[in-house]
Amino acid sequence: MEALINRYRNLLLSLKTDFKRSHYYKINWKGRAICILGARGTGKSTLMLQYLKENLPLEKSLYLSLDDLYFKHENLINVAERFYQLGGRNLLLDEVHKYENWQRAVKNIYDFYPDLKLIISGSSILDLQKSQADLSRRLVYYELPELSFREYLSLKLKIELKQFTLTQVLKNHSKITDQILSSVPDPMLHFEHYKKRGAYPFFLEDEIDYVSKINQLINVIIDYDLPEGKDVSTSTQTKLKRLLYLLSTSVPFSPNITKLAEKTETTRPRLLEMLHMLEVSKLIKSLRSSSKGFSMMNKPDKIYLANTNLIYALALENQNQGNVRETFFYNQLENSGSILTTAKNGDFLVDGQFEFEVGGKNKTFNQIANIPDSYIAADEMVYGTGNKIPLYLFGFLY
Structure with a gap:
């Protein structure tokens, strides 16, 4: 857990917050669970990290990228449980489509820990993925497009x-x-x-x-x-x-x-x-x-x-x-x-x-x-x- 925390803290050190996408202000960040979708390269990870850096207590927050090789052998639900037991209350999951059966994992985390805030992001191809887990009543979805000319x-x-x-x-x-x-x-x-x-x-x-x-x-x-x-x-x-x-x-x-x-x-x-x-x-x-x-x-x-x-x-x-x-x-x-x-x-x-x-x-x-x-x-x-x-x-x- 310590290595995961250090990894995301290092990301925050070089993160710039002077420019924010216009869609940053369209998201209801106070929601219990939100999902940011969009094509690759549009800045979803930056958007999440900017919100974390400026609005969430770092000691109670954790950002994870699920395309990390760490999650090829570690169970996401177990990681979320350890984080919660250590006092964590804000879990940010990036590239969720890279985690096998991510929908069921997110559903279980949402249901098991009612006071845990979830912010997740993923590729637009999530719409192609089929799952028995119903997240429609749990997640509020937002789409991040490419940069406008402005x-x-x-x-x-x-x-x-x-x-x-x-x-x-x-x-x-x-x-x-x-x-x-x-x-x-x-x-x-x-x-x-x-x-x-x-x-x-x-x-x-x-x-x-x-x-x-x-x-x-x-x-x-x-x-x-x-x-x-x-x-x-x-x-x-x-x-x-x-x-x-x-x-x-x-x-x-x-x-x-x-x-x-x-x-x-x-x-x-x-x-x-x-x-x-x-x-x-x-x-x-x-x-x-x-x-x-x-x-x-x-x-x-x-x-x-x-x-x-x-x-x-x-x-x-x-x-x-x-x-x-x-x-x-x-x-x-x-x-x-x-x-x-x-x-x-x-x-x-x-x-x-x-x-x-x-x-x-x-x-x-x-x-x-x-x-x-x-x-x-x-x-x-x-x-x-x-x-x-x-x-x-x-x-x-x-």
Whole structure:
């Protein structure tokens, strides 16, 4: 136990707390048991440790990463019992999906020690894991997305930047632009950099190797994380990577599932299952009609990679700018809590009310003319006019 305590105390020594993700403030940390989900690299561990360092008594708290080799031969429930007997009352469990049958272990810890606070985190692939243990009444779940453009700027430039609601951006985008320019004189330069290398906090560590780290991230998710939740053969893993590459080089389109299946050398039902796995893993996003509903076997109307960094890492020099722009828009709005579905005339219907067309600075209203609550999200513009709003401003929603 002493070694485990010393290990996490050493982590806290180098932990910085000057920057916190916006989702840090959305979590009800006072809850008895919470679970933070999210893709690899989004900063779940940092979020947990920041809360521990600033809000919990260290002598009554313990942070454990369950991908530690220690838990290959030690029982988690026994460790929790020893910690509790020593006066521990706050147990933080990171990478829970790496512990075999973690759901039953967490359920037992929760039930055996009513005054023990639990904070756990894990990969989004938890949704693929099957268990007889029901945690729905015990855990409150939160999702941590990639960095927003606003968070990227705050982290890189070490400045405080205000976040805005969608309604504020639509109604007051010129005033908001003025506010941003007072702190960030060259937002377009930073925006181009963010789209390529800014979605994950580790951009601060080494920008030169950032693309390599993105590819490593993809490989770890497909080769190691996915098999934790579902039986995935080596050939399927290869096809998943091939599928991601095909999507990264595509234009925004309504996918032909049969052709995609042919290109990945699989069947149509199997391809739909593969798309579901990639979506649960937060590597892609599927856009659907509001009337169609979600089903793994329903063909999505459009498919995007989860964020623009994945496009640049996979497609190299073959990126389609239309795809990059729509991916950014979808990513930022969905991560801020909006619901996006297909639109009759434009690219996206947001929250069942606002219709958007996404494009460059020369994009016209031809496709969405005379449609109420219709807007253009235009790239390559610092200031907008009327219902034509700079694309980068939608990166300030969270």
